[in-house]
Amino acid sequence: MKRYEYNERDFDTVKKNISIALNKYNIAIESLSRMARVDLDWIKDYLDGKKEIFEENQLNENYLKLEYISTFLSGAISLISPDDRVKGIIEYLMEEYNISYNTISLYADIEKEDIEDFMKDANSISYEKKYRLATTSLFLHFLFKKPDC
Known part of the structure; x- marks a missing residue:
C-alpha cells in the first residue's frame, strides 16, 4: 500500500x-x-x-x-444526505454497541421491518417513521457516546 x-x-x-x-x-x-x-x-x-x-x-x-x-x-x-446520516448512525450502533433493529424499533415505536425497509430504501417509510427512527437513533448514539457522568 x-x-x-x-x-x-x-x-x-x-x-x-x-x-x-x-x-x-x-x-x-x-x-x-x-x-x-x-x-x-x-x-x-x-x-x-x-x-x-x-x-x-x-x-x-x-x-x-x-x-x-x-x-x-x-x-x-x-454532501451526505440526511437519510444516509441516519443509516450511518444505525450501522454504527449495530457494529459498535451490538444494538439490533429490534431494539431500535422498540424505542422508536415502529416495526423492525420498517427499519429494514429504510436501510434498503429510505423512501420506503413515512416521514413520521423516519422522524421517530432518526430521533431515537440519535439519542441512543448520544447516550452511548456520552462521557462518564
Whole structure:
C-alpha cells in the first residue's frame, strides 16, 4: 500500500477548512477544540503558524484530529444526505454497541421491518417513521457516546 504524500497545499486546506467552519458556520473555536479533543491553545498556535505539525517525521496527532473534523465542519457534512446520516448512525450502533433493529424499533415505536425497509430504501417509510427512527437513533448514539457522568 502506497503511503500518502502530504504537500504544503494539504496543510493550507486544513487551515482553510477550519476558517470556513469558524467563519461561515459559526463554530466557536472552543467548540472545535472540544469536538476534536485538541487543546485550545494548540489550535490557536497552529492557526498562527506557531506549531509544527510534524513530530519525528510523523504528522502530529492533534493535526490529524483537526484534519478529520475540519473536513466535515467546513461543509462536507452537507454532501451526505440526511437519510444516509441516519443509516450511518444505525450501522454504527449495530457494529459498535451490538444494538439490533429490534431494539431500535422498540424505542422508536415502529416495526423492525420498517427499519429494514429504510436501510434498503429510505423512501420506503413515512416521514413520521423516519422522524421517530432518526430521533431515537440519535439519542441512543448520544447516550452511548456520552462521557462518564
